[in-house]
Amino acid sequence: LTWERAIDSIKSDLLREDLKNITANTLLQKVVDRESHFARAPIPSQARSTLEKVISSIVSILEYELKKRAEAYYSVLDGFYRFFTVIKDEKEALTYSDINRLLLPYKGLREMEYLLSKCGIRISHLLLDEFQDTSLEQWEVLEETALSCIRDKGKSFFCVGDPKQSLYGWRGSTSKLIENISLMDGIKTTNASTTYRCGKEIVKALNGVFGSLSLNGSMKNYRYAAEAWQKRYVSHTTHNKEPSFVVLKRCPDGIEPNRDLPAVLDVMSRDLHHIIKSNPYLSVGILVRRNKAIPDIMKALTSLNLRASEEGGNPLTDSVAVELILAFLRAVEYPEDRISLYHVSNSPLCDILGISNKGESASLKDAFDSVVSRRGLKGTICFLARKLYPYFGRFERKRLQQFIEMTLAFPFSECRLKPFITFVEAERVDSPSLRGIRVMTIHQAKGLEFDCVFLPELDQPLIRYSAYRVMAVRDDPLMPPSYITAFPTKDICRICPDLREKREKFENEIVEQELSALYVAMSRARFGLYMYTTNKRGITFASVLKGGFEKLSQQENSKDNTELLYVSGNPKWWQKISKKGPDGRKTISLRKPVVEKDMPPKRGWKIISPYLEEGGVESTVGFQLDLRNESSLVRGDALHACFEAVEWIDEHFPSFGEIEERLNSAGDRAINADIIEEFLEILSRPKVKYMLSKSFYLNKGLTPIELYREKKFGVILKSGVPVQGVFDRVVILEDSSGERHIEVLDFKSDNLYGRESLDQRIRYYTPQMELYKEAASLFFGINCENVEGILLFLGTKKVEPEAVYVSNRGFREAFR
Structure with missing residues (x-):
């Protein structure tokens, strides 16, 4: 009966041309896998022969569809490449990959030495940093030069890299490259398994997750990736003796109704608010896998008045001053926009433009047209920004300055304001001031460190199949791809063992890099590591973490309706850590406080000036730098930029235009002409x-x-x-x-x-x-x-x- 149902199902699927269903047929799977029995009975040789012919025909059809997809992708990519090449040639521009391609003819030692001699360069000592991110194409250019530095007397080769942090396989890098170099004759290797960054509990978590990957139940489908990672992982130790804390929370599914946010982000932002409220000087990294997740995170932080720096920039609409100018432009462009009209009517713009009838859009339009007739469209927008400058603080002034630069660069082809408004609302600009909370992707966080790290996006699948349209397989990781095709579906892989094997190999390479991303994310933390998941099933970062933490702790419930899947360390760690940096050094800045790239600005940061009395006199940076009111700082910064234009005044007295050009190049376009006139008066x-x-x-x-x-x-x-x-x-x-x-x-x-x-x-x-x-x-x-x-x-x-x-x-x- 089972045989009959299986055969009938195959016939029915063939008649309907339902290839997806037929490839899932259990009998066909048994034949493909060369098993001898089906439904506890041997498969007759005649039936096997017939089914093999059916399978061969299905494979031919599916391979043809795969080939057509690959050709379509190639056609699109080839068209894009040709068009992009034309644009590059017109602009006389090069990409980084172009540089590699142009250098390939000089990859031989003699050719490279000849090329370098033309530049007046001779390489005797070669230092390669972050070598795990070097692409095979880049190494092909450097290999002969590197080998020369390795074997020749009087030369040296120094290579620094961590195969556990190899994230850029999509551009040709592989962790196998640095592993291969370490086996070369003449190379001495040192394994740095002791960290000076991560606290004891964070190192314990890293060892728990990555030290036993081959035994992790969630990795059973990716044994090759797990074993490769396990092979290169050496158990970590740490020099950081400060208190530390690690937690993995399971949050409720769905949306938090009171805040209209995913429950994960609601829990995370409240945890962060509690920590920052207790210690506002901490550096915080919120790391995600996709840029798509960042807007919701920013919304969650803003709802609790937590200001964050979004890496890659925010639209200028996060500025009250810029939004006010855009509201004015909307009111001019759309007189029926009562919200924008109300916004402008209750702002300083009406007084700046001398508008008496504040509630009438016609008055705004008349005032705008009057200024445009004298200054032009760009000049008018810049004029409004400059006039708003004294009303706002440093953050807003920086945003206004960036807004002016954006205005000057925008190609106004007509007098319509809508394209410009849309452009400003969409264009991302780097945050003008460094903040203690930084939101970024894991790739952007590479090389950085934070007092505490938050990982709210752990439930995404380990392999995001929607991101892969093409599959490239290498027989040797250090050689170019030997097989490239459109990404095969599971349907064809079920009945085509060769393609299934290639796909599994490709998937393991992806998983290997994703595990590197998880390692990078966790190891950015100095003292606190906060991770969040939900009840979603599947192979995810969260499932890998749960598998690694299984033997380290037991589950328990917390007070905020979440389940603690793993918790270790001192939950009040921020109250216990010392106030000095990890290196214990103090830094003095003569004009601005020197703040590490990943540290928040600290208004009361203490410094030592050893020149006043023996032993030094302690003061805050605010006192040392005489932080006066905002307008004084604006004037002072502008005058300094003006003085930069002066060489020897008895040889040349700078003109108004020269000073204005200097201000523009220094990024001070928001300073009005009064400053220049004042400077020239001082100069005289x-x-x-x-x-x-x-x-x-x-x-x-x-x-x-x-x-x-x-x-x-x-x-x-x-x-x-x-x-x-x-x-x-x-x-x-x-x-x-x-x-x-x-x-x-x-x-x-x-x-x-x-x-x-x-x-x-x-x-x-x-x-x-x-x-x-x-x-x-x-x-x-x-x-x-x-x-x-x-x-x-x-x-x-x-x-x-x-x-x-x-x-x-x-x-x-x-x-x-």
């Missing part, structure tokens, strides 16, 4: 004019040799404290005996109110100038006794400029 004053001329130095018997303006520097002081900052103006001088001297000129835009005010500011800035002088001595390699520091107070229209030489012994006026 005799004292300032004299200080910026060669005559000032020649009259003292010193000859200017070199001049630096807005010169960045970084040194380690004799006390061992690292310092970085910017010199406003540095002049290298030479006396009659040929000895070198330095004068460091620092511009100050403080408002002075008489002699007492001047004396107070001089005393205030003296420690900073002493730091500048020592830094200049070390940076330029000139005796500290030959370094002088000058504070040039620019004054105002009512107060004359003042210039003084400053030292710990006191000060003297520069004009006496």
Whole structure:
């Protein structure tokens, strides 16, 4: 009876041409797998022969469909490549892959040495960092040069990489490359399995998950990937003795009704809010697999007033000031838009434009047309942004500046505002200020570290089949693909063992890289690692974690309606960690606080200035830098940018246009013309004019040799404290005996109110100038006794400029 049903099903499917159903037929599967029995009875040889012919015909049909799909993909990609090549040629542009292709003819040692000699370069020592991400094409270019550095005396080869962090297989990289190099003759390898970043509990979690992958039940379909990972994984240890914490929470499915958010994000954002409320100075990384998940995360954070930096940028509409200008443009473009009209009517724009009838769209249109007739469309939008500048803080001013740059770059082909509004709403711009909470993909987080990491997107399938249209299989991981086709469906793989084997190999390569992504995500955390899942089934990051944590802990319930699948460590870790960074070092910045790339700005961050009294005087960065009101900072930053345009004023006095160009190139387009006029007025004053001329130095018997303006520097002081900052103006001088001297000129835009005010500011800035002088001595390699520091107070229209030489012994006026 079972035989009859199986045969009838095959006949019926053949008549209906239902190939998907027929490939799932159990009898056909037995024949394909060369099994001898079906339904506990032997398969007759005649029946097997007939069924093999049926299978051969089905495979031919499915292979033909696969071939047509592959040809269609190739046609689309070929058309795109040709079109893209034309665009590149028109713009005379190259991609990184073009550079590899152009260098391939020079991959031989002689050819590469010839090419490098044309550039004046000779390679004796080769350092390759992040080598696990090197593509096979890149290695083909470098291989002969690298081998030369390995075997030749007087040369060296140094390679740094972690095969566990190989994420870029889609562009040709493979972890096997670094493993292969480690086996070469003449290569000494060191396995760095001790981390200085991750806390004890995080290392315990990593070892639990990745140290026993081959025994993980969720990996039973991907044994090759699990065994390959297990082979290269060495149990980790750590030098980080700070308290740490790891948790995997199972959250309810569905949407949180009160916040209209997935329950996972609701739980995660509340956990984060609790931690940040207790310790606002922590650095936080929220890592996801897809950019698609980021908007919902940003929404969840914003609902709890948690400001975050979205890597890759946010639209400018996250700015109140920019949204106000867009509302004005919408009200002009669409007079019936009452919401935008109300928004503008209750804003400073009406006062700026002198609109008396605030509730009438016609008044807005008339005011807009009036400004456009004088300034043009771009000029009008930039004018509105500049006028709003004084009403907002630093974040909003930065956004306005970016908005102006976007406006100037936008190709207005007509007077319609809709295309511009749509463009601004959609275009992503990097966040203007670094925040403690950063949301990004796992790939973007590579190389970074955070005090705590949140992983809310663990329920996505380990293999996202929708992302793969083409399958490329390599017989040797270090060789080009030997087989490329459209990604085969499960239907054809069921009855085509050869294709099934290729697909399994391809899937294992994908899983191997996905496991690397999970490792990267977990190992970004210093102290806290928070992971979230739901009840979704399937092979996911969450299932891998659950399988790894099974033997480490038991499940328990928490207070927020979630189930703790794994929890280990001190849940109040943020109260126990020390306030210093992992290296325990303090850093001084002379103009802005030096903040690590992945750390939040800390307004009260303590620094040590060792120059005031023995043992140092402790102060906050806010005091050291004299953080005044926003308008003062805007004026000061603009004036510094203007001074960068001045070389020797007795040789050339800059024009209004030159100063304006300098401001634009410095990114200060939001500064209005009043600043430039003020600067030119300051520049015309005799004292300032004299200080910026060669005559000032020649009259003292010193000859200017070199001049630096807005010169960045970084040194380690004799006390061992690292310092970085910017010199406003540095002049290298030479006396009659040929000895070198330095004068460091620092511009100050403080408002002075008489002699007492001047004396107070001089005393205030003296420690900073002493730091500048020592830094200049070390940076330029000139005796500290030959370094002088000058504070040039620019004054105002009512107060004359003042210039003084400053030292710990006191000060003297520069004009006496």
